[in-house]
Amino acid sequence: MQKFSLNRRLVIIIVCVIVSFALMTVSVAVRNKKATPPLVQQFGNDIVGLVDRVVAIPTNGLSGSVSSISELLNTYQENQQLKKQVSELAQTKVRDQTLAKENKQLKKEISLNNSLTDYTAVTASVITRTPSSWQNQVVINKGASAGVEKNMPVMSGSGLIGRVAEVNKTNSKVELITDNNDTANRFAVQISTKSGKTVNGVLSGYNANTGQVTMNNITTKAKITKGDKVVTSGLGGVTPKGLYVGTVAKASGDDYGLSTKLYITPATDLSDLNIVTVAVTKQ
């Protein structure tokens, strides 16, 4: 009897492990290939997302009010500095508008409908963060009904933070570029060097120890120096051109000395995200 029950337990464990692996493989495959998760999962996630807001909104509000009290203390000084910046900004903004208008007219002239730089911004707030160290994901409160689609780039503050990994009707998951899985941070980017040359490449990983994004396999002769700006290049489709990624921190030879490896400091603090912007491109 003892032996039988031990065998049965072993069988149960093995069956559980096999089923678990099968489910994981299927869901990873679905996640990589399909534009949206299965309808049941989508529906479930929408319901859970709604319930989660009941918990998340008060907690996020509480932390907001605590930080606003601490910010109140140095408001006066900050206000003085910001006033100066605002007057400069107004000028830049007007110029920006004029240029955008001119750009639109010129595009019309040569009947160019959409170029790589066109996108509309959808602002979303972060509901919650995945409590896991393997998946650096946040759940945002905009989904397919707001026009969000899988693989769209997401920004916060001044720079790129990640891409949309899963879209439900009213919420979606954003995979941050700090995530080191096979698909998370492969963005096509370009660097304009000081000598005016453009270097193209693809982001290839995240170095958790230094907090820098890495970029491998660059074979250009152009000299890339510290402080060069890295922006998305718009090649490959979904990501529009000109989203700011960060600045070059270090350029060094790779392990075999054949190509250059770049270390890029991200433009935004990737562990402190509250409001994010999804860049929606028309396709």
Next chain:
Amino acid sequence: MYRLSKLRFGFPVFLFLALFLDGAVSQVFSVQMFRYPTTMVSHLVVLWLVCGVIFEADGAFDMPLARWAAVAGAVFDLYYTGIFGVYVFIFPLVIYVTRQLVAWISPNFLSGLLIYFIDIAVVEGLGYLASRAVHLNDAAGSAFLVNTLGPTLAFNLAMFVILYFPIRWVYNWLK
């Protein structure tokens, strides 16, 4: 007496509250908890489940803990990670392991701390192996021990110390 007590509805309500608080805590304290390369992962839902087993032994009636653990695991997988089939098995396993341990060691605050230590190590270890298997991370085993398991154990044991008596009060109130 489980059918007649407030626990029947109270238990799932607090279970989901703990589940959502995990995400909310990770979001609000993300600067402190996800200070790369180290990460502290909040497991309040495991705390609620393990306390369920510990106080079940006191109260002398059974609760369908493994079933609720599987439900919480399924929601965790679908809503938080998007990879189904990981925590839906790990959470019931934690209940099983804890029940075996409680049969050996009579649970109180200090032995509960030991049991919870083992449970968190099981959850994090199996979670690491599963995500390694499907190529979601490429961290070495030593990096996992130092950067994730250590800080996570520290955070969750601190949570156990803080929340053990409040949770016991909640269970007694629900009984």
